[in-house]
Amino acid sequence: MTKFKQLQLPAFRSKNYRLFFAGQGISLIGTWMTQLATVWLVYDLTNSPLMLGVVGFASQIPSFFLAPFGGVFVDRFSRYRTLIGTQIMAMIQSLALAGLTLTGVIQVWHIIALSLLQGFINALDAPARQAFVPELVERREDLANAIAINSTMINGARLIGPAVGGLLIARVGVAYCFLIDGLSYIAVIAGLIAMTVKPWKIPVIQGNPIQRVKEGFIYAFSFPPIRAILLLSALVSLMGLQNTILVPVFAETILKGGAETLGFLMAASGVGALSGGIYLATRKTILGIGKLIAIAPAILGCGLIAFAISRFLPLSLFTMLFVGLGTILQIAASNTFLQTIVEEDKRGRLMSLYTMSFLGMIPIGNLIGGGIADIIGAPNTLIIDGIACIIGSIFFSRQLPALRQMVIPIYEQKGILARK
Template sequence: MTSEGTQKTQLLPALRSKNYRLFFAGQGISLIGTWMTQLATIWLVYSLTNSPLMLGVVGFTSQIPSFFLAPFGGVFVDRFSRYRTLIGTQIMAMIQSLALAVLALTGVIQIWHIIALSLFQGFINALDAPARQAFVPELVERREDLANAIAINSTMINGARLIGPAIGGLLIARVGAAYCFLIDGLSYIAVIAALLAMKVKPWRFSVARGNPLQQVREGFVYAFSFPPIRAILLLSTLVSLMGLQNTILVPIFAEDILKGGAETLGFLMAASGVGALSGGIYLATRQTILGVGKLIALAPTILGVGLIGFSLSKFLPLSLFAMLFVGLGTILQIASSNTFLQTIVEEDKRGRLMSLYTMSFLGMIPLGNLMGGVVASHIGAANTLIIDGIACIIGSVIFYRQLPALTKIVLPIYEQKGIVKSVR
């Protein structure tokens, strides 16, 4: 290996693992298509209906299955091969995107089609998200590389979040939303091929104790009886419920407040992606898990300030600047919380804990989307985001006050697992 390659693996040690490199390459391509589809969907919905409420409804249907089904998805992930599960979910997601493309290209697409296919995608995500989160530890050959792998994942997601909307906005303006759906469907070929190219150890089937409902209950008891995990899940719930409503309200700002079009929407989403990518790169280059609690505490404040600034702006450059902070705060919250939970969880409960994290994150977004759409239709999108920003800042302050007590509980676990040397 060249000295340059050695430096890269020292800086990004997770890339030493071949399976992780394959995962990184496949996901990197596919996620660009996913973000293009997300942008195209909200633009198409607003074009068809001109309704903030319908934006909320579509956002609700796409992710509400995660709220109800993620805990059972976690039980499934703890009992069956995560590798084979992911291959299945990626094939189904490809079919969903190609169905959207066919309907849009033939010009017959209606709002109920979008709602039905969004609901189908939600069912896929309820199983895919916990499987994906729990599969990452199987991809790295060294346990100490896990935190770096999770941080690289976040960087990859938000690199796609930067590139995808920018390309999507241009494509929508030039040739229409249908081609975004088509490219997304074809991009799944890359991740499926990467998964099939991996050499994965045979899955060790664990003996299940109790029925699925009992296992779901065991996961809840484990998570909520441990104060650090409980605090992380509650803060994640608040941020997802309030802080991420901006994702379905941005088209209103792009068209009605900033007097732009699809390209403006793409620029706003890309600006959020730049902030998120910056945060992801910072997390990927951190050398220690210590201090992650302070990042989790700070992130909602950054997000809240960005939301308030964006809601007050009527000038595109200022709006783009505010969206940088929205993206930065969002990724610091999501990735830092994920890193923390993956680091301390007991292995036999990993799938169930990550399903609860999925429930607190993805599962609460639909409720937030629906609430945001209803509130925005009554008091306006700008006032809605101001309320959201204030709620995030309050949550940040409450968590920060709990942090010293939570840190005392967590440090001995880090020592026991050998993640850090003695920190006493």
């Protein structure tokens, strides 16, 4: 038992985090199955890269406009109760999608409308989820490990979900992916209900929501390290993640495959992301994380360019490993850094801005990527995306020494440098 405790990851010492991990792990597999099934269904109904972009735009654009207000909300109200509510609404959305598909009446406008609804849910759920993680761990020093494990969990699901989803689509159809996703929310809701959570203390808040949003923007963008992270995340989301809606074009049109090919491509990306998540989860300190944030977009960019050029499935699968690795290193490392240095009373608002820079820019990128792919083709589009990510990596790397000097006082205040 003693040896087991020594091997146990720090975040798992907290009962609430174990419950959160178990519930989310099951639910996220269903979420990735639904993402795969949605893009496949849209491409099957329309054969249009542009429509893939439109659906991706609808599912994420609410995060761009509403995430800052979601941050104000989760700084004001119980994050625990907020998450229970968003998970119930997400379950209803997935079951509605399943019902429409099972009855054979599904149309593209149904998918767009339900994707838009999911976007509204995510605009509140994402900042609440990010801000809730510190409440799950009993020791402050376990926070970085919890964030890294979250990334591993998400990308473990990203590996399993698309692979299973591709097989289900090929065997029984997309409707059952939606149905399984809807039922999987039961696990996360049950996990949340089983937690023992401290009563929420209503903070004393001055000013109206608009003033609170403005205060959050000023806090984030007046400090160069936070501003640089948010801008780099926005670039990666705008350009680097267009591949998520263009992969069906490669699977069917370029690689001459089907739903299973699509599932394998997304699963390969998940393997790379899972590897990055495991690496981050086993890091014992946040020191040096700036270098990871700097190099991650370059890894992603090189992976995108190689994937765009490939016409051989095994090579395409290999290149997707680097796409997934670069993506998760950038997202998770940035998240860990921001969660570590943020002032507690501004955590919800900063994480909402991170959600805005990450999830909020994806819809714009999806729309741009789908439109450009309709004109110059999906491969040329991803080559442009890859070049943009590499340029962003170079620019951030040049800023890194100056940014590091600004962060050192915060690390000293929090005792991080003392534990080096």
